[in-house]
Amino acid sequence: MSYEPVDILLVEDSQADAEMTMRALKRKNLCNHLMWLKDGVEALDFLLRRNAYTERAPGNPKLVLLDLKMPRMDGIEVLRSIRATPGLEMLPVVMLTSSVEEKDMVQSYKLGINSYVVKPVDFESFAEEVIKTGCYWMLVNRVPSSL
Numbered sequence: 004m005s006y007e008p009v010d011i012l013l014v015e016d017s018q019a020d021a022e023m024t025m026r027a028l029k030r031k032n033l034c035n036h037l038m039w040l041k042d043g044v045e046a047l048d049f050l051l052r053r054n055a056y057t058e059r060a061p062g063n064p065k066l067v068l069l070d071l072k073m074p075r076m077d078g079i080e081v082l083r084s085i086r087a088t089p090g091l092e093m094l095p096v097v098m099l100t101s102s103v104e105e106k107d108m109v110q111s112y113k114l115g116i117n118s119y120v121v122k123p124v125d126f127e128s129f130a131e132e133v134i135k136t137g138c139y140w141m142l143v144n145r146v147p148s149s150l
Contacts, residue, residue, distance in 0.1 A: 043076030
């Protein structure tokens with residue numbers, strides 16, 4: 004249970020990809036307030052403060068790193084729900100995925116994704132992409148205080 008505010012919500016079903024993401028963010032000290040969830044259902048429960056997350060700290064994360072292909076509820080469905088939910092609709096969401104399919108990218112942007120980042124295969128390239136993404140969204144980008 005998280006009683007501290009979460010800055011980054013990582014929604015990723017692959018333990019290996021989640022660990023690589025967290026390791027890369029840790030390199031730049033961007034991993035202090037990160038929550039890793041393994042599927043879209045759990046992510047929406049967290050964001051909507053329901054089920055196991057009713058007592059989590061109030062407020063929204065500054066960034067959601069969202070995988071596209073996940074069990075139970077995929078990233079497209081999660082994104083659609085986020086954009087349709089008052090109070091979450093402006094939440095910065097980055098699709099962090101291995102999918103290079105044009106249809107996935109187009110659908111993500113049509114639903115209001117803020118960025119679409121393809122996961123490179125080798126660790127160093129993967130880490131570099133995650134670091135650039137994390138630094139931009141956590142250190143450069145500004146969001147309204149109402150988020």
